[in-house]
Amino acid sequence: MFDRGLTVLKIRGIPIRLHITLLIFLPYVAYVAASQFSLVAASLDIPPEAIRLPPLAWGAILAVGLFVGVLAHELAHSFVALRNGVRVRSITLMMLGGVSQMERDDPEHEAWMAFAGPLMSFGIALGSYGVYRLFTLFPAPAEVGAALLAFAITNAIIGAFNLLPAFPMDGGRVLRGLLLRRLGPVRATRVATAVGRGMAVAFGLFGLLTWNFILVLIAAFVYMGASAEQARSSTRELVRGFPVARFMTDRLGDAYADESPRAVAERLLRNNLVGARVIDEPLGGGEGRREIGVVTVWDLARQLGRGAAPATVGAVMPVDVPRARADEDASRSIEALASGEASAVAVLDGGEHVIGLVTPAEIQRALALAGALGAFRTPGAGG
Numbered sequence: 001m002f003d004r005g006l007t008v009l010k011i012r013g014i015p016i017r018l019h020i021t022l023l024i025f026l027p028y029v030a031y032v033a034a035s036q037f038s039l040v041a042a043s044l045d046i047p048p049e050a051i052r053l054p055p056l057a058w059g060a061i062l063a064v065g066l067f068v069g070v071l072a073h074e075l076a077h078s079f080v081a082l083r084n085g086v087r088v089r090s091i092t093l094m095m096l097g098g099v100s101q102m103e104r105d106d107p108e109h110e111a112w113m114a115f116a117g118p119l120m121s122f123g124i125a126l127g128s129y130g131v132y133r134l135f136t137l138f139p140a141p142a143e144v145g146a147a148l149l150a151f152a153i154t155n156a157i158i159g160a161f162n163l164l165p166a167f168p169m170d171g172g173r174v175l176r177g178l179l180l181r182r183l184g185p186v187r188a189t190r191v192a193t194a195v196g197r198g199m200a201v202a203f204g205l206f207g208l209l210t211w212n213f214i215l216v217l218i219a220a221f222v223y224m225g226a227s228a229e230q231a232r233s234s235t236r237e238l239v240r241g242f243p244v245a246r247f248m249t250d251r252l253g254d255a256y257a258d259e260s261p262r263a264v265a266e267r268l269l270r271n272n273l274v275g276a277r278v279i280d281e282p283l284g285g286g287e288g289r290r291e292i293g294v295v296t297v298w299d300l301a302r303q304l305g306r307g308a309a310p311a312t313v314g315a316v317m318p319v320d321v322p323r324a325r326a327d328e329d330a331s332r333s334i335e336a337l338a339s340g341e342a343s344a345v346a347v348l349d350g351g352e353h354v355i356g357l358v359t360p361a362e363i364q365r366a367l368a369l370a371g372a373l374g375a376f377r378t379p380g381a382g383g
């Protein structure tokens with residue numbers, strides 16, 4: 001849901017995107033910032049006639065400043081992630097702030113990464129407060145000082161709000177990191193997500209009582225995020241210790257890279273297959289035939305549903321399908337699927353040959369049966 005957005009620039013290879021909701025929301029933020037600016041100016045005893053720019057103009061400047069502050073906050077997360085060797089796909093600035101799309105890291109690294117954002121916000125707040133103090137020493141327009149102070153306050157609020165221990169917000173991730181040593185990943189996640197859901201309910205009630213629509217939205221996001229993380233953690237624990245092959249389907253066909261997506265989709269449907277190995281074959285076949293990837297029915301359905309699907313399966317095929325060996329622990333595959341970026345994990349034999357797929361549907365099927373039979377409680381026992 002966060003993938004729509006206009007890429008405006010790249011910083012250290014990370015695409016920075018503006019989401020459509022941000023543009024719709026900007027006038028409202030400018031309006032709120034304008035009243036905040038007026039409040040700060042009044043508290044500094046600046047007479048209204050001494051303010052040359054209309055408050056709404058200051059509001060617009062501060063609104064843009066707010067999103068620059070949010071971008072710096074997200075970049076702080078991303079730079080720590082990059083340093084830990086975690087891939088950052090993009091940063092999207094949207095209505096409720098910023099979102100960094102990145103691969104998942106282990107919870108301990110993640111705590112530091114989560115802490116870096118609020119730290120940056122507090123740093124900006126402190127820096128702009130310092131500039132404001134310097135400013136008061138010189139005969140400069142007082143309204144610029146008021147704007148600097150308003151900017152400092154906004155960034156301090158961003159830092160403090162994000163540090164609330166409401167998983168999946170930054171503070172909740174820091175909390176999980178702190179609990180990790182004592183409780184282990186499973187219980188730490190359970191506590192952090194329970195606190196997150198509790199805080200979400202509190203935000204939601206408070207937002208409803210004060211007619212604060214934004215807070216209600218944030219509450220909904222936090223609640224869903226905490227629930228999703230808890231579900232992911234439970235699934236990961238259930239499959240831990242079992243090989244990927246246990247969750248794999250081998251209902252896989254073959255497709256040539258230059259075939260049309262429609263022809264392949266029809267064949268998969270007719271033969272009741274989940275996906276196809278994509279094969280690049282030179283004219284005449286034989287030597288040089290190689291598998292270049294896999295395509296799933298979901299990839300095909302998505303592309304065909306859009307109307308203007310690419311002409312060949314090779315172009316529809318996703319480029320970075322996660323891969324796993326058949327004998328490897330299945331918990332890592334859960335992570336890959338949980339990030340929502342891939343519709344399946346390709347399962348390899350010893351070499352590069354794809355022998356099956358792990359899909360969310362296959363995992364649900366296996367878990368439903370295993371839950372009913374109690375079969376997952378004893379890893380290694382039986383087949």
Ligand SMILES: [Zn+2]
Nearest residue numbers: 117118162170
């Ligand atoms: Zn953050």
